Amino acid sequence: MLPVMVIRTSNRVGLAWLDCIVSVPVEAAWLTCFNHRCLEAENQQMYACIDLGSNSFHLLIANWHDGRHDIVERFSDKVQLGEGLADGGRLTDDAFARGLRCLHTFRHALDRYPIQHCWAVGTNALRIASNADEFLKAASQLGINIDIVSGLEEAALVYAGVTSALPESPEPRLIIDIGGGSTELVIGQGDTRLQSHSMPIGCISWRDRWFAEQPADANELEKRLDLALQSAEQVFAQVTQSLASNPWSDVYASSGTAKMLAGVCAQRMGASSPNSVDLPLLKSFKPDILQVARDPTYVLPGLKNGRRELVLPGWAVLCGFMQATGVQSLRFSPSALREGMLHYMVKAAISGDSPLHELRAN
Template structure:
């Protein structure tokens, strides 16, 4: 990362800014792409909880909307350091579902941040692109899973070639609001959470079934579960079912999510740990997954690559047109 007050020399359209407006957090990634390699310049994440009220009311609350707009304003100030920067702002499940999303879009446009609400399959495709780009160029069949605040994406492929992309309306924020809204940890809440996750997965079993040799999981939920398992000695490096069951046993001894005080768990993620755990355990059970490898790259890296590829195609087309004149 460059010092905040020093911007390296650049050429027009040398920088890309990807903004991922999730149901729980907003993320900004600024980077460069050269020789098909991503160089990360800046990363920012802010917990906005845009989708918290959408679960029960169908609408983004006034408070959440203001938090989101404040965050976009802050992100725009970071981006201004890079005068030749292409920007892409993508809204995901909360903005797909909220009946008042258009109000947010109008206000974001006023900030110079036009938002594109992408569908779940596009989200899954770009997640796969971002994850597979950072993996070895081998012949393994890959399954990439991304558990978000409002949805979970599944992407099957080999190397950089995507074979199938699926998005389900199953997320940590959604399950928290339905089963752990008051923070109380009870066996009833846990069982109902896992039952709800399994029911939705079973309903879409044919869609999420495919061939894979290795399973990768990306983004905040996977990172949280991997970190807490490793830092508490439940696993050495990756996520496996025994580690998650050990974590479940530890958490179920507590009375409230506020009591979760484990290495690897940030205070502002405590309330999402059990819903995320329930979703991942349900997925591993239904798809018979033994081990999951955490991927540091995900949607935002996929967005950067998408922008770069689009720019490159445009430049090639312009060059071809000029040579014909």
């Protein structure tokens, strides 16, 4: 059975409005959702950003005009391309197939829009997989050419994306993006990145390392979680001295793991949307996430069913970062790598260069 995607949109495309809620198989969603006209405005450019992460694939389609962008559509599919992938290993047959199936779906969506600029970026799973070239070749046959970016280039994209949605500030900011296979850390001031790090730790890699075989005994499971937390803290401790050389004022976390845990925190605080994560509050619901892992019927308010298997590793990674760096509170940023891709694509369209070259020249 194909996975089900729920899409909720209320977007302006030129002068056309589309309001719909669709709950259909992913492969069919594109065929049923986009029965509308796309009116092209003068000096308007349409961009498509494809983010091939180790956990999820994302497609963002946006219009750029008059110096600003309007998001037309956002799509996500939990492909888990990095599932079972050790450093230097191969993408599994199942992960390979899921990835290509998602790209077929994205191809249908792209064909329904007058897109002038499209950029696809592969991150950690495609950086380390020994058969990444095979996946890139299969994707190119769909007309989707993928650029694999380094960890530091990924950090630059994340920084551009997060800061694009923040008010200007003279104060340095620390940004963390926990992905499926890696975590990017950036300290920046305005448009300038002061230091960047890409750490070999993510929600998928930490799940495969610590929770691939989950202990049946409750005490043993808690010990496993404690070890996962301690190990995560040790990973981030490798860069704490460097981070401390550029003191920051605010901390922002982006992407799915941060959103998941901020959502649980929001429910605890009675907030309507995921806005922030406090370390004491995060640690307080440790018994709840252990119960989630043991009991498939247990409901933790704010945690989506599709994220249940990642709550233990995600909690360990974020807690490990906060404990290692002394961060007591951080804010969730809904903008991330895809918005950063859009930033560099617009620069490339103006300069006549490629977005990858713009990224590497920055």
